[in-house]
Amino acid sequence: MYEYENRLKTFTNWPFQRNCKCTPENMAKAGFIHCSNANEPDVAKCFFCLLELEGWDPKDDPWKEHTKRHICDFLSLPKNFEDLTVEEYYMLEMTRLRTFICKIGRCIINSFEEEVAKTRKHLVDYFVSKHHYTPPLSPSDDPSTQHSEGSYCQSK
Structure with a gap:
């Protein structure tokens, strides 16, 4: 899950696809994977720090939501994972x-x-x-x- 593309693949049924800040692309960039269930379709968890968030709003910025709730070493990487x-x-x-x-x-x-x-x-x-x-x-x-x-x- 370190690779962006692998995280992005988890967002196939993500409820926010366009015209919002919490698109699958933005969610994956912020380290999240989609891990919904029948009762909670918008659960996302950081693969690294295991922060789990639900109740997303189209205006929510995944990076900001992640950083304001938890210190995550993945978000603090000084360079791209590939480097x-x-x-x-x-x-x-x-x-x-x-x-x-x-x-x-x-x-x-x-x-x-x-x-x-x-x-x-x-x-x-x-x-x-x-x-x-x-x-x-x-x-x-x-x-x-x-x-x-x-x-x-x-x-x-």
Whole structure:
């Protein structure tokens, strides 16, 4: 998807074709690929930073919409993709893969935390109803267990 032509090919059923700023050509130039579904025909995602946007308006400029919502190394390339050295390409690809792995990791962690909360609630409800148990403060309610949250992924 680094190549413009490959991104452009994804916009076969894009709802904005002419007389607007978010044409398939402009979308592809801004790094987007079209990834719609039946309910959302105008979903576009940056292949590099994975920013996903929907609800496009004919006046929306894809480049501006992309840059105002997210810092994307693909948009910051100092030269055309075709002119990158092998080393520059590998560094760029490592950044893209790091972004992907961090996004997937965050999803897995969030899903796990939701399951833990559901299980804890189920257990507390069970013990309260069966044994008249009074639960202690949860870690999120107890000030003595508060800590600053760090990032799961470092950007560089």
